[in-house]
Amino acid sequence: MSPIMDSSSSDTSDVLDQSPVSTNPSTPPATSTIDLPKLARESATEILPVVKVKNICCVGAGYVGGPTAAVIAFHNPNIRVTVVDKDVGRIRKWNSQHPPIHEPGLNEVVRVARDGTNATKVFVEGDFTVEMPARKQNLFFSTDVAKCVSEADIVFLSVNTPTKMTGIGAGAATNMVALEGATRDIAIAAKPGAIIVEKSTVPCRTAQIVRDTLEVHRPGVPFEILSNPEFLAEGTAIKDLLNPDRILIGSSRTKAGLAAAASLEEVYSAWVDRSRIVTVNLWSSELSKLVANAMLAQRISSINTVSAICEKTGADVDEIAKAIGRDARLGSKFLKAGLGFGGSCFKKDILSLVYLAQTLNLEEVADYWMQVITINEFQRNRFVKRVVANLHGTLIGRKISILGYAFKKDTSDTRESPAVEVVKSLLADNPSEIAIFDPRCNPEDVKDEIKRLFATTGLKLLKPDGPIEVYKDSYEACHDSSAVLILTEWDQFRYPPLKEKDSIFHKDAPSTVAPTKPTLGRTPSELDILHMMTSSRHTKPSSPSPNNSTPSSSTPQTDGTELAPPLSTDPLNRYLPEPGCADGCRDCERGQVEEVIANENLEWERIAYSMRKPKWVFDGRGLVDVEGMEKLGFRVEVIGKAAGGSRSRLHGFDADR
Ligand SMILES: NC(=O)c1ccc[n+]([C@@H]2O[C@H](COP(=O)([O-])OP(=O)(O)OC[C@H]3O[C@@H](n4cnc5c(N)ncnc54)[C@H](O)[C@@H]3O)[C@@H](O)[C@H]2O)c1
Numbered sequence: 001m002s003p004i005m006d007s008s009s010s011d012t013s014d015v016l017d018q019s020p021v022s023t024n025p026s027t028p029p030a031t032s033t034i035d036l037p038k039l040a041r042e043s044a045t046e047i048l049p050v051v052k053v054k055n056i057c058c059v060g061a062g063y064v065g066g067p068t069a070a071v072i073a074f075h076n077p078n079i080r081v082t083v084v085d086k087d088v089g090r091i092r093k094w095n096s097q098h099p100p101i102h103e104p105g106l107n108e109v110v111r112v113a114r115d116g117t118n119a120t121k122v123f124v125e126g127d128f129t130v131e132m133p134a135r136k137q138n139l140f141f142s143t144d145v146a147k148c149v150s151e152a153d154i155v156f157l158s159v160n161t162p163t164k165m166t167g168i169g170a171g172a173a174t175n176m177v178a179l180e181g182a183t184r185d186i187a188i189a190a191k192p193g194a195i196i197v198e199k200s201t202v203p204c205r206t207a208q209i210v211r212d213t214l215e216v217h218r219p220g221v222p223f224e225i226l227s228n229p230e231f232l233a234e235g236t237a238i239k240d241l242l243n244p245d246r247i248l249i250g251s252s253r254t255k256a257g258l259a260a261a262a263s264l265e266e267v268y269s270a271w272v273d274r275s276r277i278v279t280v281n282l283w284s285s286e287l288s289k290l291v292a293n294a295m296l297a298q299r300i301s302s303i304n305t306v307s308a309i310c311e312k313t314g315a316d317v318d319e320i321a322k323a324i325g326r327d328a329r330l331g332s333k334f335l336k337a338g339l340g341f342g343g344s345c346f347k348k349d350i351l352s353l354v355y356l357a358q359t360l361n362l363e364e365v366a367d368y369w370m371q372v373i374t375i376n377e378f379q380r381n382r383f384v385k386r387v388v389a390n391l392h393g394t395l396i397g398r399k400i401s402i403l404g405y406a407f408k409k410d411t412s413d414t415r416e417s418p419a420v421e422v423v424k425s426l427l428a429d430n431p432s433e434i435a436i437f438d439p440r441c442n443p444e445d446v447k448d449e450i451k452r453l454f455a456t457t458g459l460k461l462l463k464p465d466g467p468i469e470v471y472k473d474s475y476e477a478c479h480d481s482s483a484v485l486i487l488t489e490w491d492q493f494r495y496p497p498l499k500e501k502d503s504i505f506h507k508d509a510p511s512t513v514a515p516t517k518p519t520l521g522r523t524p525s526e527l528d529i530l531h532m533m534t535s536s537r538h539t540k541p542s543s544p545s546p547n548n549s550t551p552s553s554s555t556p557q558t559d560g561t562e563l564a565p566p567l568s569t570d571p572l573n574r575y576l577p578e579p580g581c582a583d584g585c586r587d588c589e590r591g592q593v594e595e596v597i598a599n600e601n602l603e604w605e606r607i608a609y610s611m612r613k614p615k616w617v618f619d620g621r622g623l624v625d626v627e628g629m630e631k632l633g634f635r636v637e638v639i640g641k642a643a644g645g646s647r648s649r650l651h652g653f654d655a656d657r
């Protein structure tokens with residue numbers, strides 16, 4: 001029986017007050033000062049038993065659907081989780097050795113849940129032998145949308161909701177085509193009583209559209225709709241999903257709505273403490289997501305306005321961020337000045353908020369939020385102007401190198417990347433070459449994207465016809481260059497370099513659920529095991545791994561040196577074999593040596609050696625120490641620091657004025 005399919009499931013009388021949630025879009029839902037989370041749990045469990053969810057289907061196998069489903073499956077071994085997508089290529093990748101997106105920790109989580117594991121015994125140094133049971137696979141990827149939806153107790157809607165580009169509301173409103181299409185497919189296939197969860201970011205009151213669509217296709221069939229927006233950030237998706245600040249669940253305030261919310265809460269409570277699960281009404285939940293993104297982006301624009309002041313006064317934006325971030329009311333996060341925010345979310349979600357305000361005739365509110373985007377564009381333009389001004393106003397005959405093409409570190413996502421806009425602006429000044437390197441973006445994918453982005457212009461921009469070349473080697477990209485531009489905050493580009501990063505499955509931050517057993521007890525949690533697997537310092541495998549695919553010996557390099565062998569990916573011999581890849585898989589072609597190179601810190605000394613004088617570095621992400629770099633022979637300009645590097649401090653010279 002599905003979670004709300006008992007005798008009272010069709011009872012929609014309001015358990016909190018006598019005013020049911022309005023179905024009229026122009027009437028706001030009733031507000032309440034009642035402790036909704038508490039009541040939701042109590043009422044739901046009193047009136048409708050929360051039936052154990054056995055089958056979840058996630059529609060949309062993208063940056064959100066894939067990782068979210070993987071973590072739900074990882075922590076709920078008894079729930080069958082299937083991610084469906086109509087994009088055959090994407091599903092094929094999820095079923096291969098290379099998930100279609102790069103996220104630290106994703107492969108480990110996917111391998112455990114998608115492939116299942118061996119039972120293993122391991123000796124933990126200084127402790128004892130831990131026995132780890134085998135587990136069956138419970139994460140699946142499929143293109144059979146109708147079949148997988150029809151079997152699910154809970155269906156997540158995790159499809160794309162970009163900005164509408166034509167027609168009424170173009171450039172601001174949300175394009176609902178994918179969401180509507182997926183909702184229609186779900187409406188036709190879902191079993192009666194299924195819970196439909198909006199995971200996608202949607203305009204406020206979208207649940208009403210979902211409800212109407214269900215009613216059109218399946219009149220009279222009971223379905224409950226929840227809003228459960230996702231707050232993960234790319235590059236830290238797995239860390240964020242494993243340790244969420246909060247899980248937000250919006251539901252209608254009926255018995256059935258509250259029971260559905262409680263069913264979803266059960267799924268999350270496998271690893272998230274219930275105190276972190278916030279339940280609100282549907283419209284608050286939908287709107288909270290837009291507001292959270294708008295306010296995060298607003299902080300970035302705020303600090304970026306300060307960076308412009310710093311460059312002209314000699315104040316240092318990082319010092320200011322440090323100083324103000326100590327104020328507990330302000331907090332230290334999202335105060336890193338840079339090239340401005342990119343990515344598929346911030347701009348489109350602010351635009352969605354702006355559009356909402358406009359449609360509500362709140363022009364001042366719309367203008368206020370629009371300014372966050374205006375400042376973002378101002379910041380990017382300022383940076384390019386600074387580059388061109390320092391190169392005496394012309395790029396003709398010069399090679400300009402770009403380090404970082406992804407919109408932020410630790411992801412290969414290039415959607416709305418600041419780098420794309422910078423490249424467009426640089427092109428206008430006719431450099432002889434724009435050389436692009438990103439440690440995680442496959443050069444062929446970047447080239448494909450550039451072709452697509454400029455397709456309408458008819459211009460051939462890629463070498464040999466045009467000035468753009470994409471490199472898989474950072475040193476080649478910077479060779480003979482007049483200026484290196486750091487556009488993505490990859491740690492690999494820092495100077496001085498960072499020390500080693502911690503495992504994201506670190507045992508000190510294993511889960512938000514209070515541990516009921518010792519962290520390394522005889523029945524360790526899945527997270528304990530992943531921590532052990534990813535930190536070989538703590539573990540010693542009981543026997544050599546038959547399935548370990550990483551090379552065990554060092555790799556000879558063309559310059560005669562040897563790369564150290566990569567750390568074993570399966571020190572506990574737990575993984576089962578991965579599925580094979582299709583012929584011509586680009587990621588296989590990239591190979592393991594390139595994987596090692598992608599993780600290596602840049603040797604700035606080597607770059608200095610091969611650049612053209614005066615060896616300009618324009619740091620758009622505040623990653624390098626100016627004086628240290630100057631000692632290597634570079635001339636450095638950093639966002640938010642006085643123009644002219646340490647020269648300005650010595651001579652009062654300001655190149656930007
Ligand atoms: N990317 C993020 O970091 C992030 C974080 C939080 C929330 N969100 C929100 O989550 C949603 C999804 O974002 P994303 O980045 O994962 O998008 P995405 O484009 O990476 O993935 C969406 C997937 O949905 C598939 N799809 C579309 N219509 C379909 C249908 N009818 N049936 C089956 N599959 C269909 C597409 O083929 C695509 O693979 C958006 O609303 C976004 O705003 C994104």
Ligand SMILES: O=c1ccn([C@@H]2O[C@H](COP(=O)(O)OP(=O)(O)O[C@H]3O[C@H](CO)[C@@H](O)[C@H](O)[C@H]3O)[C@@H](O)[C@H]2O)c(=O)[nH]1
Pocket residue numbers: 201230231232233234235293296300333334335336337338339340341342343344345346407408409489
């Ligand atoms: O102090 C900062 C922090 C971020 N950025 C930039 O801002 C952009 C967005 O970064 P981030 O928010 O970390 O990544 P997203 O994946 O876009 O995540 C945002 O958008 C998601 C999609 O809605 C939300 O789920 C997340 O909570 C929200 O952080 C990137 O270009 C960053 O380089 C800065 O310039 N300075």
